[in-house]
Amino acid sequence: MKPERETPPTAGLPLRLADLGGTTPAPLTALAAAWLGVEEVQLECSGTAALTVALTALAEDMPSRREVAIPAFTCPLVPLAIRRAGLVPRLVDLGPGHFDMDPQRLEDACGPLTLAVVPTHLGGRVADVETANAIAHRAGAVTIEDAAQALGARCPNGFAGTQGDIGFYSLAAGKGLSIFEGGLLVGRDEALRARFRRVAKQIARWHPGWEIRRSLELAAYAAFYRPHGLGWAYGRPLRRALRRGDLLSATGEHFAADFPLHPVGRWRRAVGARAFHRLPVFIEATTQQALARAPRLAAIPGLHLFSDKGGTWPYLMLLLPDEALRDAVLKRLWTSGHGVTRMFVHALPDYRYLESMPGDDDVAHARDFAARTLSISNSPWLDEAAFEHVCAVIESVLACR
Numbered sequence: 001m002k003p004e005r006e007t008p009p010t011a012g013l014p015l016r017l018a019d020l021g022g023t024t025p026a027p028l029t030a031l032a033a034a035w036l037g038v039e040e041v042q043l044e045c046s047g048t049a050a051l052t053v054a055l056t057a058l059a060e061d062m063p064s065r066r067e068v069a070i071p072a073f074t075c076p077l078v079p080l081a082i083r084r085a086g087l088v089p090r091l092v093d094l095g096p097g098h099f100d101m102d103p104q105r106l107e108d109a110c111g112p113l114t115l116a117v118v119p120t121h122l123g124g125r126v127a128d129v130e131t132a133n134a135i136a137h138r139a140g141a142v143t144i145e146d147a148a149q150a151l152g153a154r155c156p157n158g159f160a161g162t163q164g165d166i167g168f169y170s171l172a173a174g175k176g177l178s179i180f181e182g183g184l185l186v187g188r189d190e191a192l193r194a195r196f197r198r199v200a201k202q203i204a205r206w207h208p209g210w211e212i213r214r215s216l217e218l219a220a221y222a223a224f225y226r227p228h229g230l231g232w233a234y235g236r237p238l239r240r241a242l243r244r245g246d247l248l249s250a251t252g253e254h255f256a257a258d259f260p261l262h263p264v265g266r267w268r269r270a271v272g273a274r275a276f277h278r279l280p281v282f283i284e285a286t287t288q289q290a291l292a293r294a295p296r297l298a299a300i301p302g303l304h305l306f307s308d309k310g311g312t313w314p315y316l317m318l319l320l321p322d323e324a325l326r327d328a329v330l331k332r333l334w335t336s337g338h339g340v341t342r343m344f345v346h347a348l349p350d351y352r353y354l355e356s357m358p359g360d361d362d363v364a365h366a367r368d369f370a371a372r373t374l375s376i377s378n379s380p381w382l383d384e385a386a387f388e389h390v391c392a393v394i395e396s397v398l399a400c401r
Contacts, residue, residue: 005227006235007339007386010314011286011379012174015222019274028273032184035280036159040193042185042200043269045214045262047148047170048077049204050183051118052261054144054166055085056203057195058115065115065141071101072359072366073347074120076255078146079354083257087115091348091359094366097319099306100127102365103135109359110139117143121150121160123343123375124312129155129163142166151176151184152283154310162186171272173221176314177279179272180218182264200263207262218268227381231337239335247345250334255353286313290378296391297376302398315375317343318394321401323371328397330374338386339377346370 025031033041044050055068068082072091079089092109095102099122110117117136119127129145136143143164147153151169153160161167169175171182187193224233241249248254290313297305297316304319320326333340345351347367349360376382376390 006230006337007227007377007382008174008225008230008234008379009339009341009375009377010174011176011282011377012225012314013177013275013279013282014225015178015271015275017222019271020219020222022274024270024273025277026273028179028269028276029184031273031276035276036162036186038162038186039190040186042193042196043264044183044185044200044204045210045260045264046172046181047168047183048081048259049261050168050185051078051081051144051146052084053196053200053203054168054185054187055082055087055116057192057199058142059085059087060199061195062115065113067113067358068116068118069101069106069109069114069136069141070118070348071099071120072349072363073099073344073369074118074122074146075148075344076253076348076351076354077259078118078120079348079357080255080257080259084259089348089357090114091357091363091366093359093363094369096365097304097369098365099123099125099317099369101132103128103131106132107135110135110141112140114139114141116141116166118146119143119164120146121153121311123306123317124150124153124314125306125317126150126153126155126160126308126311129160133164144168148172148183149175149314150312152279153312156310160311164188166192173225174314176283176312177272177275178218178221179214179264179268180221181214181260182268182272204261204263207260210260210262211265211268215265215267218271235337242335247342251342251345253345253351283312286378286380289313289380290316293387296388297394300391300395300398302401303394313378315339315378317375318373319369320372320374321398325397325401326372326374329394332393332397333390336390338390339379339382340390341375343373343375344370
């Protein structure tokens with residue numbers, strides 16, 4: 001049976017056969033540091049692991065500060081990483097109709113217990129790090145930029161992830177450059193980076209079982225991250241999950257508190273290094289595709305497309321007028337194979353596997369954002385005819401409101 005053609009939900013850089021073996025131009029960390037314009041980049045086994053290392057190092061330096069302020073709508077792995085570091089996530093509601101934290105709510109959340117503030121560049125869109133820096137520093141806290149979905153995005157003064165005290169990126173499947181699971185960690189000063197290196201050696205111990213598993217998964221990713229391969233690897237499991245009503249499986253959000261912490265093996269590091277030179281060109285191509293398609297979406301009455309001047313475009317992030325209309329669009333498009341999906345299913349307080357967190361009783365804007373958003377893949381494999389079909393479906397649903 002011929003597998004279905006499937007567009008991935010995000011625009012990831014496809015791997016080539018040459019990436020899997022041959023000469024390595026330079027270490028992956030050196031290539032990333034040179035591109036980002038920073039002195040050093042540390043490689044961890046995931047973006048979540050990178051955040052855990054950073055928080056553990058900070059907690060040792062400032063033991064009286066135990067809280068980390070985060071947006072109430074973000075990846076559930078963020079509060080899990082905070083707890084893994086022995087700290088407390090404090091939720092901050094979003095601004096109305098936006099993915100960024102409300103500045104006044106953030107100000108109110110910060111105080112003598114605040115260790116860090118985590119502004120989040122969601123879906124390649126750029127958060128207001130300057131305001132987060134000012135609020136965090138007034139409270140004696142540091143800023144950790146969550147650029148997991150924004151490797152290559154630019155702020156006014158440089159790359160996203162380099163504007164705060166600390167930043168981290170994800171190299172997971174579909175996150176631009178991928179070594180299947182991996183994370184990059186950057187710090188503003190050498191004293192901080194030295195603590196990161198020391199802490200990583202303490203908490204991220206070599207685990208051959210995990211590295212073998214990740215290597216096999218990376219090989220499968222190289223083979224199946226193609227329009228027809230994704231029909232087997234992504235499309236069919238997605239449709240089974242939706243038939244069961246299992247939204248967390250459909251979006252890949254069944255996360256565990258004991259997520260892996262281990263160094264990345266030599267082969268996966270080399271694969272990332274060999275593919276790295278294609279990443280800037282790929283980001284530029286997908287950016288131009290998104291900018292060319294943005295006017296079509298912006299012309300649909302009632303639809304809001306999030307955009308900025310410097311962000312990357314792994315997907316197009318949309319805000320619809322209400323939850324019923326968003327769900328009506330998803331009913332017609334989620335199983336279409338065109339890369340339409342939800343970003344995160346819930347605001348953080350509504351994941352059953354997350355325990356109660358300070359601030360979780362007052363996050364109305366985050367819940368509203370979760371209820372009204374969806375995303376469209378910006379993969380080059382979503383051709384013009386498929387993109388127009390997606391736009392026409394959205395247009396027809398909104399016309400009936």
